[in-house]
Amino acid sequence: MGRKLLLEHINEPGINTFAVYRQKGGYRAVEKALKTMSPDDVVEEVKKSGLRGRGGAGFPTGLKWSFLAKPEGVPRYLVCNADESEPGTFKDRYLMTHIPHALIEGMIVSSYALGAHTSYIYVRGEMMPQIRILEQAIAEAKAAGLLGDNILGTGYNLEIYVQPGGGAYICGEETALLESLEGKRGNPRIKPPFPAIAGLYGCPTVVNNVESIAATVPIINDGGEEYAKIGIERSTGTKLISASGNINKPGVYEIELGVSVEEFIYSDEYCGGITNGKSLKALVAGGSSVPILPANLITKTAAGNSRLMTYESLAEGGFQSGTMLGSGGFIVYDEDQCIVRNTWNFARFYHHESCGQCSPCREGTGWMEKVLHKIEHGHGTMDDIDLLWDIQRKIEGNTICPLGDAAAWPVAAAIRHFRDEFEWHVLNPQESQQRNYGLAHYADPLEPVVQ
Numbered sequence: 293m294g295r296k297l298l299l300e301h302i303n304e305p306g307i308n309t310f311a312v313y314r315q316k317g318g319y320r321a322v323e324k325a326l327k328t329m330s331p332d333d334v335v336e337e338v339k340k341s342g343l344r345g346r347g348g349a350g351f352p353t354g355l356k357w358s359f360l361a362k363p364e365g366v367p368r369y370l371v372c373n374a375d376e377s378e379p380g381t382f383k384d385r386y387l388m389t390h391i392p393h394a395l396i397e398g399m400i401v402s403s404y405a406l407g408a409h410t411s412y413i414y415v416r417g418e419m420m421p422q423i424r425i426l427e428q429a430i431a432e433a434k435a436a437g438l439l440g441d442n443i444l445g446t447g448y449n450l451e452i453y454v455q456p457g458g459g460a461y462i463c464g465e466e467t468a469l470l471e472s473l474e475g476k477r478g479n480p481r482i483k484p485p486f487p488a489i490a491g492l493y494g495c496p497t498v499v500n501n502v503e504s505i506a507a508t509v510p511i512i513n514d515g516g517e518e519y520a521k522i523g524i525e526r527s528t529g530t531k532l533i534s535a536s537g538n539i540n541k542p543g544v545y546e547i548e549l550g551v552s553v554e555e556f557i558y559s560d561e562y563c564g565g566i567t568n569g570k571s572l573k574a575l576v577a578g579g580s581s582v583p584i585l586p587a588n589l590i591t592k593t594a595a596g597n598s599r600l601m602t603y604e605s606l607a608e609g610g611f612q613s614g615t616m617l618g619s620g621g622f623i624v625y626d627e628d629q630c631i632v633r634n635t636w637n638f639a640r641f642y643h644h645e646s647c648g649q650c651s652p653c654r655e656g657t658g659w660m661e662k663v664l665h666k667i668e669h670g671h672g673t674m675d676d677i678d679l680l681w682d683i684q685r686k687i688e689g690n691t692i693c694p695l696g697d698a699a700a701w702p703v704a705a706a707i708r709h710f711r712d713e714f715e716w717h718v719l720n721p722q723e724s725q726q727r728n729y730g731l732a733h734y735a736d737p738l739e740p741v742v743q
């Protein structure tokens with residue numbers, strides 16, 4: 293069994309309440325940080341831990357914190373990104389639902405480290421139950437003297453506010469999120485300046501993912517070096533993975549980074565193998581934005597190395613033969629899945645969610661969706677496959693924010709690894725028109741299975 297740092301007490305009845313969370317050792321990190329450490333000490337521990345942002349890009353958290361500008365007399369903000377809208381990703385929602393105090397505790401520790409006295413949790417607008425849960429948790433922490441003025445008698449003041457999101461995937465992009473938090477339409481900003489210099493209301497701001505913030509709790513409790521002992525290379529600590537698709541045990545799992553992909557898919561501790569004993573066809577390892585991997589590249593890399601659940605191993609081979617850990621949205625496709633249909637489904641999502649600011653994304657996502665629909669429904673030509681390739685290439689790297697890349701990469705990888713399936717649709721128009729299956733279910737089950 294791998295070590296659990298975030299979900300250690302997940303099966304404890306009442307762990308969502310302040311009383312049980314505290315009884316299980318909760319808020320020790322706040323006491324330790326505020327009473328025995330300086331803010332810089334906390335930043336140092338997070339640096340030592342090697343923690344990388346769990347929102348998708350994997351940027352080192354301690355390094356990001358050290359970029360925060362500290363001009364005199366200007367407030368600094370911590371903003372927690374709980375917008376979680378990437379298809380296949382439902383780990384933050386799980387954490388907020390079942391152990392909300394882990395996030396609140398991480399918010400206090402992280403805000404202290406950054407010198408923030410007002411912090412926000414920007415929660416996807418559709419997640420009303422989680423918004424209520426977090427508000428309740430904040431009220432409980434405040435009643436216990438862990439929030440508000442003079443926390444635990446240390447002189448440190450902090451208020452945390454929960455902000456319902458704007459109801460769009462783009463609001464998860466950190467600068468769009470800040471625009472939305474300021475009450476405007478969630479359009480991404482041109483960078484630089486980065487939020488660390490000019491973020492919320494033009495003030496220095498750190499935006500971090502729910503899981504990144506919650507991970508600061510075990511880091512402070514046990515020390516950054518202990519945290520860094522888990523994992524391999526620059527992939528330290530544990531990671532929440534939301535697993536879905538054609539697997540026997542969909543749900544949210546906490547893994548030690550470095551577990552092999554094969555073990556994650558087939559062992560009973562995690563996904564429990566492919567449903568109905570079918571064979572594995574493809575894998576989307578890190579949420580809908582990352583390149584799909586075909587069966588021959590899932591458990592082994594092109595160089596013949598065992599494929600591991602780490603940032604480095606999943607990326608081995610670049611986009612030619614690798615992918616990304618991303619947000620940890622792990623979607624497994626069995627032999628019956630239609631790659632064209634699944635790719636079209638993602639393309640439809642990105643078209644719907646493009647904010648429209650940049651022409652390559654606004655026009656390109658819709659165009660890709662149309663061409664994919666045409667091919668999937670048996671009306672495509674071989675030229676359409678080349679056209680699709682051309683469109684995605686013209687989107688990638690040509691937009692203000694990475695939503696354009698996120699839309700282009702899945703299409704590129706699908707054509708790169710499964711061109712024969714696209715051609716099959718062109719060559720078999722009648723069968724294509726009749727087929728109405730092969731779409732993976734990548735939403736979370738109502739009651740996620742957890743180890």
Ligand SMILES: Cc1cc2nc3c(=O)[nH]c(=O)nc-3n(C[C@H](O)[C@H](O)[C@H](O)COP(=O)(O)O)c2cc1C
Pocket residue numbers: 344345346347348349350351353373374375376377378461462463464465466467499500501502504505693694695698
């Ligand atoms: C279109 C788009 C949507 C995003 N959605 C989320 C999200 O829901 N949650 C998240 O943490 N990061 C999301 N990100 C990444 C954020 O911009 C940012 O990198 C992240 O919140 C930083 O936190 P981290 O360093 O802790 O990972 C998204 C990025 C893009 C381009």
